[in-house]
Amino acid sequence: MEETVEPEKTAASKPRTSIDGRKVVPQRMNTITAQRESRVTTKLAELNRVLGGGLVPGSLILIGGDPGIGKSTLLLQVSGQLAADHGTVLYVSGEESASQIKLRAERLGVADSGMYLYPETDMPSIMGAVDDLQPDYLIIDSVQTMNVPDMNSAVGSVGQIREVTAELMRLAKSKQITIFIVGHVTKEGAIAGPKILEHMVDTVLYFEGDMHHTYRILRSVKNRFGSTNEIGIFEMRQGGLTEVANPSEIFLEERLAGATGSAVVVSMEGTRPILVEIQALMTPTMYGTAQRTSSGIDRNKVSLIMAVLEKRANLLLQNQDAYLKATGGVRLDEPAIDLAVAVAIASSYRDQEIPATDCFVGEIGLTGEVRRVSRIEDRVHEAAKLGFKRIFVPKNNLQGWDVPTNIDVIGVTSVAEALHKVFGKRRAATKRPPITDDFE
Structure with missing residues (x-):
């Protein structure tokens, strides 16, 4: 529990004003004029x-993300480009000195861009600097370090962050300043900070990635001016972040030829189709209870698909440890990855490889049916563009669009049918003792 002291209210109150500073009056809907917002494009197409x-x-x-993931690097790069081409930029840092930021800017090649640096945490001082400079863009790094002196609570507390x-919201709307806020993240x-922080802003971006890999994913989870769940792929290099124009090739370039337990899925991230390799490793359990471990895929989804395979496809998986991974550090959470996960599990369990030119799309139900998915045409065209020869899709998705001729689109109605078309009948010679798991 934390005590927050509310400021005393005076008897003389001002009339309520709108977010852009004008007095609020009731208006009829048909009298309100609206126009599409203008856009300022940066040199980073992924952003x-x-x-x-x-x-x-x-x-x-x-913008939120783990410490050291590259939030400040991304914003410093964008600030340098905006200051050089689109107006005045004020970069406010509550965590680093001006000399530290200058050293990073020299490494990124934006030291001569003409942006203003202001290492300050006091909000009245920051508002005064904004009034003096009249910037077009303002970067706050980070919101947890900013302080409103009128509040008697600690810096970074719920009340401070909210105020x-x-x-900043009033400043952005009243003066038409584009403001970037860096937010810290919890262990989860x-x-x-309070959830109202995400409700108040227009756009929430998460900067994700593995600290041991060079690739970073910028994901939109809220956007009042565009699609949510859109992603951009970047690579962290010595000179800063560079864009990855074709992430599918990056995610598939290290596939091992002839390996078992590897299946490719065409996943939709916002409006972009991405081909990702899903790897599965099935080993006999050494303990009483089989383990289910996954990276980049929901663990509960893995358990559900394995239960369907055991019940509907006659695979004895209850005594098998399962380890699954989506390669490249990407996180997959859409239903269309179910079929690829099931095929990868079956491939590892039976020790049979999947043809390298096959990919899979489909949601699996509890009765073993393969259900239709969205944006099937975009998925198929992306697979064909990258040279895949066959794609397995739900049979109900085959109607209402023109199937391309440079890829074989195979419709399946159940997971057992899909496994039979991929592997055929079980071979006599395997590394495991024969069990009853015919896919027919």
Whole structure:
């Protein structure tokens, strides 16, 4: 529990004003004029994609991510580009000195961009600097370090974060300043602070990735000006973040020829189809209870699919430890990955490889049926573009669109039928003793 002291209210109150500073009056809907917002495009096409086409003037954007993942690097790169081409940028840092930021800017090649640096945490001082400079873009790194002196609570507390964000929101809407806010995350990966922080801003972006890999994923989870669940792929290099134009090739370039337990899925991330390799390793359990371990795939989804395989496809998996992984550090959470997960598990269990030119799309129900998925046409065209020869899709998805001729689209109605078409009948010689698991 934390005590928050509310400021005393005076008897003289001002009339309520709208978010852009004007007095609020009731209006009929048919008298309100609306126009599509303008956009400012940066030199990072992946960032523009995630934001829905570019930066919207007057928007409030929150970026969260693990420490050291590259949030400040991304914003410093973008700030340098914006200062050079699109207006005045004020970079406020509550965690680093101006000399530290200058050293990073020299490494990123944006030291001569002309942006303003201001190492300060006091909000009245920051608001005064904004009034003096009249910037077009403002970066706050980070919101947890900012302080409102009128509040008697500690820096980083719920009350402080709420008040700081409210002031920044009023500033963005009243002066049409595009504001980026860096937010810390908790151990569970969520934005630290009150949930109202995410409700108040226009856009929430998560910067994800494995600290031991060079690839970073910028994911949109809330966007009032574009699609949610859109992602952008970057690679962290010595000179900063560079874009990955074709992430599917990156995720598939290290596939091992002839390996078992490897299946490729065409996943949709926002409006972008991405081909990702799903790997499965099935080994006999050494303990009383079989283990289920996954990386990049929901563990409960893995357990559900294995139960369906055991019940509907006659695979004896209850005494098998299962280890599954989505390669490249990407996280897959859409239903269309179910069929690829099932095929990868069956491939590892039976020690039979999947043809390298096959890929899979489909949701699996509890009765073993393969259910239709969205955006099937985009998925099939992306697989054909990367040279895949066969794609297994739900049979109900074969109607209402033109099937391309450069890839064989195979419709399946059940997971047992899909396994039979991929592997055929069980071979006599395997590394495991024969069991009753015919797919027919």
